Every structure is written in structure tokens, then in C-alpha cells.
Amino acid sequence: MSVFDTPLGPIGAPTAVLDRAAFTRNLTALRDVAAPVRLRIATKSIRVRALIEEALRHDGVSGLLAYSVAEARWLVSHGLRDVLVAYPSTDVVAMRAIADDEDARATVTLMVDSPEHVAMIARVATQAGVVLRVAIDVDMTFKVGPFTAGAHRSDVRTPEGAVSLAQCIERTRGVELVGCMFYEAQIAGVPDSTPGHRLMKWASMREIEGRRRAVVDALRAYSDLEIINGGGTGSAHISGRDGVLGDIAVGSGLFAPRLFDGYRALRTEPACWFVSPVVRKPDPQTAVTYSGGYIGSGPPSRSRVPVPVHPRGLKYYGQLGAGEVQSPLHGASARGLSIGDHVWFRHSKAGEMCERFDSILVVENGALVDEVATYRGEGQNFG
Missing domain, CATH: 3.20.20.10 (Alanine racemase)
Known part of the structure; x- marks a missing residue:
């Protein structure tokens, strides 16, 4: 599964x-x-x-x-x-x-x-x-x-x-x-x-x-x-x-964020994502997810932008990208998405993603097994 x-x-x-x-x-x-x-x-x-x-x-x-x-x-x-x-x-x-x-x-x-x-x-x-x-x-x-x-x-x-x-x-x-x-x-x-x-x-x-x-x-x-x-x-x-x-x-x-995909010697696999709901369907080929403009630190480039990975084949609109409040996506799989469906994203970096969330849902073997607080969820912000 x-x-x-x-x-x-x-x-x-x-x-x-x-x-x-x-x-x-x-x-x-x-x-x-x-x-x-x-x-x-x-x-x-x-x-x-x-x-x-x-x-x-x-x-x-x-x-x-x-x-x-x-x-x-x-x-x-x-x-x-x-x-x-x-x-x-x-x-x-x-x-x-x-x-x-x-x-x-x-x-x-x-x-x-x-x-x-x-x-x-x-x-x-x-x-x-x-x-x-x-x-x-x-x-x-x-x-x-x-x-x-x-x-x-x-x-x-x-x-x-x-x-x-x-x-x-x-x-x-x-x-x-x-x-x-x-x-x-x-x-x-x-x-x-x-x-x-x-x-x-x-x-x-x-x-x-x-x-x-x-x-x-x-x-x-x-x-x-x-x-x-x-x-x-x-x-x-x-x-x-x-x-x-x-x-x-x-x-x-x-966590193995997307910036580590180019390391041939690493034997790690993606372990952390953020999941965003579809909140709009302005037309059949477009699915708009809530928020998601979580850009990673470093030199400004496409490598710092989170990418949608499930369903496969979703892409940002070039003139909009990952939005502060909404992220319009298009692609073949957008046609199969309805309001309330989930889109999974990978962040470019690891810990930085956690500054956006109070907790992380922990899943294992196809089941939701725990929910743990981030630093932010414990009321901590160390810059």
C-alpha cells in the first residue's frame, strides 16, 4: 500500500x-x-x-x-x-x-x-x-x-x-x-x-x-x-x-526533501510531505489547492519550490507558481480531482517545512498512528 x-x-x-x-x-x-x-x-x-x-x-x-x-x-x-x-x-x-x-x-x-x-x-x-x-x-x-x-x-x-x-x-x-x-x-x-x-x-x-x-x-x-x-x-x-x-x-x-534527489551515493527515500486540500475547480483541467507557497531558503530558483507529487502529473501555472493562499495546478490528473481531495507536496528542504505547521501526522503501514508537535506547536521559535 x-x-x-x-x-x-x-x-x-x-x-x-x-x-x-x-x-x-x-x-x-x-x-x-x-x-x-x-x-x-x-x-x-x-x-x-x-x-x-x-x-x-x-x-x-x-x-x-x-x-x-x-x-x-x-x-x-x-x-x-x-x-x-x-x-x-x-x-x-x-x-x-x-x-x-x-x-x-x-x-x-x-x-x-x-x-x-x-x-x-x-x-x-x-x-x-x-x-x-x-x-x-x-x-x-x-x-x-x-x-x-x-x-x-x-x-x-x-x-x-x-x-x-x-x-x-x-x-x-x-x-x-x-x-x-x-x-x-x-x-x-x-x-x-x-x-x-x-x-x-x-x-x-x-x-x-x-x-x-x-x-x-x-x-x-x-x-x-x-x-x-x-x-x-x-x-x-x-x-x-x-x-x-x-x-x-x-x-x-x-526526511529526504527534494533537494537531496540529486545525490547518487545516498540511499534515502522521501519520508515527509505536506498535504493540501483542493478548494476550487475553476475549470476541468485546473485544481486549486489551499496555500502552499512554502519556498525554501537559498538562492532563488525553481529548486526551492515545493512540488506536487501525488496525484502524479500535476504542475504549477508558470505565471502563478506556489501561491501564498492558493496554488492552481494543472495536468492530466487534475481532471480527476474534486473539491476536498488531497494533493501531496514535497518541500525543497527538511526542517524549514516544520515552521509552517503545529504538528505532523505520523503514518505507518497505511494507518495514521500518531500526531506529534513541531517546535512551533510547542510554542518555540528559534529563528
Whole structure:
């Protein structure tokens, strides 16, 4: 039975749906290709606490990669541990909340890539009379002459740069270096569907492996490096082969949104959709669904637009696209749709979709088995 045949009941507005079996198969596939390196769940690509907790119950999975200091504090308040904040932050209010919470101080690690970050965290820590854990974000952007590929994340690129920041941390009261992070966006976040992309990713990984090992070796003079994180869904199968990483971050691959369709090495399958009702039939060949203009972040392009996938053959009208309040669709299957029928869409990205919904319907083996709250449904918005 197809997931699209699952009875969902009446739907008056777009509704998020997760196939639990596909979610589990995706997690297992990523765990197996990353082994023996464990997985760390990237929460920004899930944004559903119940599903994050479900993923953590699997063997080979431990720890979280949060995207906000406030989010990390909130997750710890619900009993989750080993939370690495993936991005530097200036949210001193959330930092103070962590400094004032013994459990959070012991398990949340804040990210830095400059002396300014170190000084800001240290001020919060010394005012509270505590020590806060920090990790160094090492930039893995691939650069050859004028060519650059990557996320332009950090000013720290070399062993010398990492040591300079480690020395800054060492002489600063209130902070303790416990780890480092290496995110290769140009590999994990770029499809390998063209020869040019595959060549770039191969060359970049060769460069990364040598530089990453040199940085880790240099930093061990300043820390035991409890955390050495890297990778991503798109590079889980190769990121750990040099034996340097302690864990590989994955998140989007559990939902497998449409931006991951171009990864030949991935063995994941779509696991999450939003379903929208037909609200108008202005003519036989047109079906208008309610809302659906959920455009993904990144460079403006068709790749960021959600696509209708069931019934098959539906397309947007070019001059209208995915609409804020209604999305007119046409195609052969539109003739068979009536008002109230359901159209299934895939979002371009994973966790971003969850910002649109208070809950996700969980289906399994053709049945609706659960409904779980998103961050939004729990009243949380971390930006």
C-alpha cells in the first residue's frame, strides 16, 4: 500500500505528514554508511522534539547539533544531553540561562570562531562564576586560486589559526575548549549528479582530510577534544573514512526533501510531505489547492519550490507558481480531482517545512498512528 493511500480524514488546511517507516529506514541507511563513526542529529533539519528523541533511541546515534543557544537550553530542559550549538551566537540572554543551569553547563557546548565570541561567552561565564564549554568552528571551504566552494562559515582555516584561537581560549577565564567542528558544505550540501560536481567534491575531500587531521593534531595540545564533529547527510558515507571525526551530523536525510534527489551515493527515500486540500475547480483541467507557497531558503530558483507529487502529473501555472493562499495546478490528473481531495507536496528542504505547521501526522503501514508537535506547536521559535 502506498503512503499516499493512507486515510488521513478530512483536511481543511495544509497538513504535514511523516512516514515513520521511511524515516527509520533513512536513519538506518545513514548510520550504516557512517559506521563506525556515530551520528549526531542536526536539529534544524527536524524541528520536531518527538522525532529527535526517537532518532536518539537508535544504536549508533548520540548527541545533537543545535542551531540556536536558546534551542539548546530548551532541549536540555526536556532531558536531552550532549548538545553542540553549530553556530556562533550573540544571544547573551540564552547564554546566561545556560550559565545559571547546572545541567545545561555540563552538556551544552557553544561555538566560537573568533576572539570576540570567546570574550562574549567569557563575560557571561565570569559574571555567573562558572565555566562554559566551547568548540572551534574550522572553515572547510574549498579554495583553488579564484575558485571557492563552500559556506564561508569561519575565519579559522589552518592549524595555525586554530591554535591561535585555542590559545585565546586557554588564557581566558570562564571558558573551556572541549571540541571542534568541520562542516564541508560543498560536499554535504551539493548534489553529485554532474561530472563537474563529482570532481569538485572528490578534490575537496582530498584537501579536507589532510587539513582536518593537521588541525586536530594541533588542537590536542590544548584539549582532549571530547567533540570532533563534521560531515552532513550528503557526505555521511565518506566524511569518517580518515578516522578523525568522532561524529557526523545528519538531519535532512531523515526526511529526504527534494533537494537531496540529486545525490547518487545516498540511499534515502522521501519520508515527509505536506498535504493540501483542493478548494476550487475553476475549470476541468485546473485544481486549486489551499496555500502552499512554502519556498525554501537559498538562492532563488525553481529548486526551492515545493512540488506536487501525488496525484502524479500535476504542475504549477508558470505565471502563478506556489501561491501564498492558493496554488492552481494543472495536468492530466487534475481532471480527476474534486473539491476536498488531497494533493501531496514535497518541500525543497527538511526542517524549514516544520515552521509552517503545529504538528505532523505520523503514518505507518497505511494507518495514521500518531500526531506529534513541531517546535512551533510547542510554542518555540528559534529563528
